[in-house]
Amino acid sequence: MLNVIKMDLYRMIRTKSLYIIWFIAAVCMLGTTYILKSESLSEEIHDQSQQEVISDYGKGEVALGIMVMTPIEPGEKVTVKDVFYGNAQSKFYALFFVIFTVLFAMADINSGYIKNIGGQIKSRGSLIIAKAVSLLVYTILSMFVMVLIQIVSNRLVLGYVEIGNIKDFFAYMGIQTLLYYALCIICMAIAIILKSNVASMVIVICLCMNMFLILYSAIDKVLGMIGVKNFNLFKYTVTGRIAMVSQNPTGKECFPAAVVAISFIVACTAVCVAVFRKRDM
């Protein structure tokens, strides 16, 4: 098992797309920091951006598409924590995570490399566990890379680096890392089940852009019609929890988010293992 994990980690660090996606993320974050600088200086622009929320869902405002909203007032100093919150909550970071996940999860299948190894390992399920472990490493590593890029962007664009409240920042980063990992595992499951890069990519990007809100809303309405009142499916989804966690999360907020994340991680990994064991290569 350890060798399978080592193999996948080796494969991951040798994958070009890992570095290309980080590079693109860096460029985009530099750009968004620049926009943020303009917004923070202008009250008019700030107000406009606040009004661009397309739909509200449940208690929190959730936009269709990706809308980065930072909790700063005009003239306030922009901290790394504020920008990280805006990017993580809006699933701007998630876009990069899910694209890499689909590419990584499908690389051995698409290239046919899996046929070199699939028959020789004792349990095919270990290939999925190895992918899941590699994605955990990737998620943690990427979260730190995002913070690092943001620090550099703030320094370059804003001219200063202010982290914000460290304790709250780490609490928020920790719960978002868990939720982002769950999102990656969901994407891995989608890719493995569909066995199609294009279809998987479309679905996971739609997930990040909250396109499934329409579906969740329809399910809520159907449930309402059959007597389940005030049900909010969004609260029980990973993307929903990513959007709902507040900037200074309390234990009361983190616990249900962690339960949702862990449930999806376990369920999706189990489904992938079952599919991989059953399916011919």
Add this chain to the structure above:
Amino acid sequence: MSEMLLQTKGLTKQYGHQKAVDHVDVHIRKGAIYGFIGRNGAGKTTFLKMISGLAAATNGEIEMFGYKGKDLQKIRSRVGCLIESPGLYGNMDAYENLKIKCTLFGIKEKNYIEEILKTVGLSDVGNKKTKHYSLGMKQRLGIGLALVGEPDLLVLDEPINGLDPQGIAEVRDTIQKLRDERSMTIIISSHILEELSKIATDYGIIHKGMLLQELTREELMNRCSERIEVNLDQPEQAVPVLDSMGFTKYQVADKEHIYIFERLGESAQLNMELARAGIPVKGISITSEELETYFLNLTGGGLNA
């Protein structure tokens, strides 16, 4: 009789109502190079996938190295395979592709990868990405990947498919080298019979998912080398005579010839029967047959045409 390394009993793979492999019983001796012959879509790849553990059988049994059923998992690592096209990471070089599989097997031996590259004739490719390789180079690297972990059984599915003559020769040399240096048992599938006949020691002929025949090189050569060739003005007139004599494996080859692939010692009797039926025979002889024709004859490609 040589020790059997692999045997299947009634091995079947069904997709919906279609049987891709239908009750196949093969017997592969230890140390043999087993040529698996069949047309495209005959069921070769599906059969080899089941042997390699890449596909599950719908029915039947595989016995390998004395293990069968769930115990096969114990010896799966002893089967190296190259199924369909070589599965390579295009953005990595040959060394990195091999390194990934070596990591899986926990192989840390010094120069292990270099040795494999040398065996398959890729020791001087340097850092060239595999996406820039020729098909022949890719096939050889695919064989190299199959060699990681020192398998006792090597399964090669159409390794010479799509190669130019030089590529075919390179892959053939690699396979011969493996047989000579590593004493491996090799299953190699192909529809290029001429090439297969240069290296295989045993043959299995599969058609429409069914194994039609299993034979050794000697048996195949014997069968291919001789047939009764009858020269007539109107060959179709001889068909009822052949039928009445109980011949079933014959072919009206052209406007003047009938080939008979069985009971080669009965040519004189056949001549007499044809004369008795008033059919003039211009000539009758026992001649040899191309491997290709034998295969087509067996798979119904030209039989009784």
